[in-house]
Amino acid sequence: MANAHREIQELLADYAASLRDGSVPTFLKSLTKEEAKRIGESKDFWEATEIVRMMNSASFGAKVVTPDVGLFISRVDAGIASRMKKAHASTRDPSRSHVNLQ
């Protein structure tokens, strides 16, 4: 991604590689104003991204594994517990939110 002014085919190849390698933020940061404009105006680029996502999913999506789904579930549950706590706290004692100005 070192070129200053990449053509649309280079931009697509770099986007595809970054999606495959899990480094999309790096690709986004690498875009110059000119390249961003080029992407915005290219119908071909947008059409091609759908196929890139398909290729990425077909070849690498199935390999995504989490060794311990139980651990992931406990993270989800902790998130839910935190939201319940917040909802409870905001409805429990509305007078607490009043500030005594005197």
Added chain:
Amino acid sequence: MDKRLRNALQQLTASDTESRRRAMEPFVRATFAMFIGHLHRYLGNEVECEDVLEDVYADIWENPDHLRNIEDDRHLLRTVYLYYMRKRLREVYRRLNRRSCLSQADMQNLMAPDLGLADLVSQEELKELLRTMLDKLKARERKAIELWMEGMSNRAIANQLETTVGAVKMLEFRTILKLREMLKEHCRESGAQG
């Protein structure tokens, strides 16, 4: 749809928050692989996928209304993507956009797009569809795409095809557009048959 998933969905759309919380475990177990595989299409990074998915499940717990009357797995995935995943994907990339030259609209189209022609096709169907399309390509085009899908860099592909990196990128671009036309044709034909 799997019976366990159907039961979990029923409990998930119950009115009280504790029942919904209990239903989350079987729901996550039944849907994790499907959801994370789908998210991977947009993020391509397992850690990011897990972080986003964690918020998606909590959002579903908080407001499961969109999941009433789900008919099958594809309907479920479509609903979860449109009402829960997309919102979270956009948040991830809204943060990134502060340092990017892409416009907000282009960023959203790139990272959390509308559902495309084959976005709800299952992993197996997708592989089959791609294999059929790849069979119709010229040998060199097919080789470039297959090597890319094996995880090779463009430089390594260029070495294999005995050409330059620039030529490989152009070949991939043209071939991808060709595949896109094939996909459109496939969708038109299956639409006509349906």
